[in-house]
Amino acid sequence: MVTDCKACPLRRHEIFQKMTREETEKTQRFKSGELAVDPGTPILAEGSNAPQIYTALRGMGLRYKVLSNGRRQVVNFIFPGDFIGLQAGLIGEMGHSVEASTHMTLCVFDRKDFYDFFRNSTERAFDVTWLAASQEHFLGEALTTVGQRSAIAGVAWALVQLFRKGDALNMVQNDTMPLPFKQQDLADALGLSLVHTNKTLARLRERQLASWSEGKLVIHDVEQLADVAGMELEEMRVRPVI
Amino acid sequence: MVTDCKACPLRRHEIFQKMTREETEKTQRFKSGELAVDPGTPILAEGSNAPQIYTALRGMGLRYKVLSNGRRQVVNFIFPGDFIGLQAGLIGEMGHSVEASTHMTLCVFDRKDFYDFFRNSTERAFDVTWLAASQEHFLGEALTTVGQRSAIAGVAWALVQLFRKGDALNMVQNDTMPLPFKQQDLADALGLSLVHTNKTLARLRERQLASWSEGKLVIHDVEQLADVAGMELEEMRVRPVI
DNA sequence: CGAGACTTTGAGCCACCTCAAGAAAAGTGG
DNA sequence: CCACTTTTCTTGAGGTGGCTCAAAGTCTCG
Numbered sequence: 001m002v003t004d005c006k007a008c009p010l011r012r013h014e015i016f017q018k019m020t021r022e023e024t025e026k027t028q029r030f031k032s033g034e035l036a037v038d039p040g041t042p043i044l045a046e047g048s049n050a051p052q053i054y055t056a057l058r059g060m061g062l063r064y065k066v067l068s069n070g071r072r073q074v075v076n077f078i079f080p081g082d083f084i085g086l087q088a089g090l091i092g093e094m095g096h097s098v099e100a101s102t103h104m105t106l107c108v109f110d111r112k113d114f115y116d117f118f119r120n121s122t123e124r125a126f127d128v129t130w131l132a133a134s135q136e137h138f139l140g141e142a143l144t145t146v147g148q149r150s151a152i153a154g155v156a157w158a159l160v161q162l163f164r165k166g167d168a169l170n171m172v173q174n175d176t177m178p179l180p181f182k183q184q185d186l187a188d189a190l191g192l193s194l195v196h197t198n199k200t201l202a203r204l205r206e207r208q209l210a211s212w213s214e215g216k217l218v219i220h221d222v223e224q225l226a227d228v229a230g231m232e233l234e235e236m237r238v239r240p241v242i
Numbered sequence: 243m244v245t246d247c248k249a250c251p252l253r254r255h256e257i258f259q260k261m262t263r264e265e266t267e268k269t270q271r272f273k274s275g276e277l278a279v280d281p282g283t284p285i286l287a288e289g290s291n292a293p294q295i296y297t298a299l300r301g302m303g304l305r306y307k308v309l310s311n312g313r314r315q316v317v318n319f320i321f322p323g324d325f326i327g328l329q330a331g332l333i334g335e336m337g338h339s340v341e342a343s344t345h346m347t348l349c350v351f352d353r354k355d356f357y358d359f360f361r362n363s364t365e366r367a368f369d370v371t372w373l374a375a376s377q378e379h380f381l382g383e384a385l386t387t388v389g390q391r392s393a394i395a396g397v398a399w400a401l402v403q404l405f406r407k408g409d410a411l412n413m414v415q416n417d418t419m420p421l422p423f424k425q426q427d428l429a430d431a432l433g434l435s436l437v438h439t440n441k442t443l444a445r446l447r448e449r450q451l452a453s454w455s456e457g458k459l460v461i462h463d464v465e466q467l468a469d470v471a472g473m474e475l476e477e478m479r480v481r482p483v484i
Numbered sequence: 485c486g487a488g489a490c491t492t493t494g495a496g497c498c499a500c501c502t503c504a505a506g507a508a509a510a511g512t513g514g
Numbered sequence: 515c516c517a518c519t520t521t522t523c524t525t526g527a528g529g530t531g532g533c534t535c536a537a538a539g540t541c542t543c544g
Contacts, residue, residue, distance in 0.1 A: 065382060065383075065386045067386065067390055067472055068472050068474070069472055071390040072390070073382075073386035075382050075385060075386075086375065087378065087379060090371055090375035091372060091375050091376055091379060091479055091482075092479070092482050093479070095379040095382050095383070096382055118367075118368065118371075119364045119368075122360070122367065125360075125367045125368070126361075128371055129332055129367070129370055129371040130332055132371055132374035132375050132378055133332040133333050133374050134333055135378050136329065136337075136374055136381060137329060137333060137337040139378060139381035139382060139385060140307060140337050140338055140381060141307075141337070142385055143317060143381060143384055143385045143388060144307045144309065144315035146389045147315045147388045147430075147432070147433030148309055148315050148433060149309070150531080150532095151532070182489090182490070184490085188389075189389075190389070191390060192532075193532070193533055193534075194490095194491090195492090195493090195532085195533075195535095196532050196533070198491065198492060198493090199493085199532095202492080213491090230309055230310050230311055231309075237334070237335070239333075240333075392499080393499075393500070424521090424522070424523090425522075425523070434500075434501095435500070435501055435502075436522095437500090437501075437502080437503095437524090437525090438500055438501070440523065440524060440525085441500095441525085444524080455523090456509090485544105486543105486544095487542100487543090487544090488541105488542085488543090488544105489541085489542080490540080490542100491538105491541095492537105492538085492539070493537090493538080493539095494535105494536085494537090495534105495535090495536090496533100496534090496535085497532105497535100498530100498532095499530105499531100499532090499533085500531090500532095501528100501529080501530075502528090502529075502530095503526105503527090503528085503529095504525105504526085505524100505525090505526090506523105506524085506525085506526105507522105507524070507525095508522080508524090509520100509522070509523085510519100510522085511518100512517105512518080512519075512520095513516105513517095513518085513519100514515105514516090514517090514518105
């Protein structure tokens with residue numbers, strides 16, 4: 001049986017299904033073009049030249065880099081629908097590692113097919129490029145946060161981003177969404193220590209701006225939180241028609 | 243007369259020349275498809291939906307974002323050959339501002355033509371995507387630096403990056419290259435204060451690792467500096483053949 | 485019930501910040 | 515070419531936001 005890739009950002013089901021079917025036949029390992037991984041499982045390693053590319057279907061994960069001194073920078077949080085390994089597919093090598101934070105199921109396809117796919121449809125090629133550019137845009141924002149915002153503004157910024165992304169994916173109900181990460185993950189994303197991140201989260205909780213515990217993030221007034229972050233809420237971009 | 247766009251990263255001269263010629267006719271403003279700007283001139287503004295895209299032919303500049311509180315994050319340094327406005331071309335809006343640090347001359351073409359260009363050649367479409375992905379890769383590195391490296395390691399990292407990029411462009415002679423930026427620019431790139439950046443540069447100079455003054459950066463032993471930065475020197479990536 | 489993983493809190497410290505002011509360059513106009 | 519102004523660089527002094535160390539509290543799970 002072939003996986004339904006509705007969740008793939010490129011929405012080209014027939015292509016993805018073909019890829020995953022081939023993948024299945026080739027490796028004899030994936031029952032249905034899906035790959036299921038447990039929390040903590042590394043999916044891609046920095047510097048690797050992995051032949052696979054994935055789309056997250058369910059579950060969440062982290063992109064991160066680690067320095068030789070052991071410090072870790074979380075580059076991004078992965079949500080359902082996100083692409084994993086685009087960099088490897090494009091420039092031939094991963095610039096970061098990826099691992100699962102929760103149980104995840106991934107849609108698998110391989111690089112060679114990715115090239116064909118890119119070549120055969122300018123429409124889809126544009127989508128891929130759009131995705132890369134969006135990611136670049138996001139990283140610019142993140143860099144600005146880490147470089148210029150105070151701890152409380154940075155944490156507020158991150159929570160707003162996560163909440164809005166969750167909202168776009170219909171994960172928010174009653175002002176709350178699942179956020180299955182550790183405080184250490186957020187700390188590493190913001191370049192803060194765990195201790196200070198914890199204290200900053202406590203401050204936001206006291207001020208009734210945001211409360212994150214037991215894997216649930218609750219935000220009643222996003223605008224107020226965005227205000228603390230010193231950011232304007234830009235509306236979600238939609239891929240333009242080329 | 244039509245500009246020679248050898249320096250454009252996409253090397254598709256006939257296209258670019260056509261674009262710039264059209265541009266010239268349309269605006270009656272650019273004598274030869276080139277645009278010359280003075281130091282300090284804003285080229286693109288964050289949030290703008292500019293119809294133009296550029297390639298830097300000569301001179302250097304800065305990409306940056308400014309926060310509502312007035313703080314500025316320098317996102318990247320622009321060298322000859324770099325693309326300017328790719329984001330606007332792809333996702334319809336600039337995520338950062340761009341301004342010239344030196345006198346610059348730019349190769350101008352417009353967005354509509356960019357779309358056609360993208361659509362009409364999968365080869366070039368791939369190049370664009372590759373560029374976007376490379377930029378994403380770089381930003382991930384920068385984020386890691388700002389988030390996880392100490393001031394001295396961060397400054398060392400930045401100088402190594404600049405020096406290697408200059409080297410790739412044959413701007414290095416006798417271990418020295420032109421670096422026409424201000425210390426404030428570097429400080430804003432690394433999320434450090436001007437004062438601390440200055441003192442850190444002084445330390446590197448004392449330790450004979452790197453010396454930057456009067457617009458010239460001198461590095462005798464890049465590996466030693468990379469060591470201070472705690473980075474491995476990865477070799478320059480070349481766009482793979484698709 | 486004990487072990488391990490995560491969160492919370494307290495206490496002291498330091499890397500980097502801000503404020504301030506002088507020195508050196510780099511324009512600018514006559 | 516020289517006074518004058520403005521910008522950039524440099525250095526000192528003192529302050530603080532966020533860090534590290536340490537330990538206790540909570541939760542999960544075998």
